[in-house]
Amino acid sequence: MARAPAPRKEMLATVTEHSKPTKMAIAARSDNGAPVLISVVAPCYNESETVDLFVDAIEKIVADADFETEIVFVDDGSRDDTRARLSRLAESRDNIRVIALSRNFGKEAALTAGVDHARGDAVIVMDVDLQDPPELILDFVRKWRDGFDIVYAAREDRQSDTAAKRATASWFYRLFNKISAIKIPENAGDYRLMDRRVVEHIKALPERTRFMKGLFAWVGFQSIGVPYVRPLRAAGETKFNFWKLWNFAIDGFTSFSTAPLRVWTYFGALVAAMSILYAMVIILQTLIFGIDVPGYASLLVFILFFGSIQMISVGILGEYIARLFAEVKQRPIYIVDDIVDGPKTH
C-alpha cells in the first residue's frame, strides 16, 4: 500500500531546539540595508558528473532570491577531472570559488576547509550530489531570518539508503546519544545553515578529529529542523563504504564520549566481585568434598574469555591513544594547494 505523504510540519524534537527563537531576528538578516550574503559550501571528491548539475540547480533556486549567494567548492584531491571542471565554473562566474586541497583529506576536513573560507553572513554546508535538495535553501534562509542560528535538514525517511545502512545508522545514533553528553538529532545529516557567529565558534575549535555533526551540535545555539525526503544521488556513486563508515563512527564515539574507556572499571569490579564469590565456592567444595581434578574445560574457557576481554579493553585504549597522538602532533587539518576565484575578484 502506498504511504500517504507526511505533512510538511516543522520538526521540534531534540534538546537544542525551540519552537520560537527567544531573541529578535537581528537587523542584518532582514531585507532593509545591504543584501545579505549566503555561502554554500560543497565538498567534492571525484564528482565530475555532478558539479555542473549542482551549479545549475543552485542557480535556479536562488535566481529570484533577495539575498546574494557564493558557492565555495572544496576539491578534496579528486582523481578525475572534477578540479578542472570546478575551475572552469569559477572562472566563468564571479560568485564561485574553488579551494583545491593538496590531496584527499576526507569529507570532514574538506567541510572544515570550506567553512573556513566562506565569507557569508550565513553558511550552508551541503553535498554536491543533490541528495541535499537545493530548494531547502530558501526555507533555511527564512528560518534564519526568523532568528534561528542553525537550521538543519531533517530526513523524514531514509528510503534512499539500503536497509543495512539504515539499521547501522540507527544503532549508531542511539548508542551515540546514550553515551555522549552532546545529543545529535537522528534524522539530521550535515546539510544545514549556520549563522556567522556559529561559524566563528566552529572555526575556533582546534581539534584534528573533525566529527562535524558532533561539532555542529557541540557549539549549541538555537536550532530547528526542516523536514525533507532524501532523494537518490543525481549521478556518480557514494564515496563511503562500510569500513569508512565504521571508522567514522569510532571517530564520533571517541570524540564525544569517554564511556568506552570508563566502562572497564565497572566491568572489572563486577568480575572481581563474582570471582570472590566463586573462589569461596571452590574453597568450600574442596574442604567438604576434597580435592577435585576435573575443571580443565572451565579453566580454558575462563582464560580465553578474560584474555579476549583484556585485549578488547586495550584496543579501546588504543583507539583513544591513537587519536591523542594525532591531536598532539598538531598537523594542519588540510592543506590548500590552490584557490580559484571568480573574475570580479581578480
Ligand code: UDP
Ligand atoms: N566527499 C569528500 N571527500 C571524501 C568523500 C566524500 O569531499 O573523501 C564529498 C562528496 O563529494 C559529496 C559528499 O562528500 O559531496 C558526500 O559524499 P557521498 O555522497 O559519497 O556520501 P553519502 O551521501 O553516500 O553518504
Ligand code: MG
Ligand atoms: Mg551522497
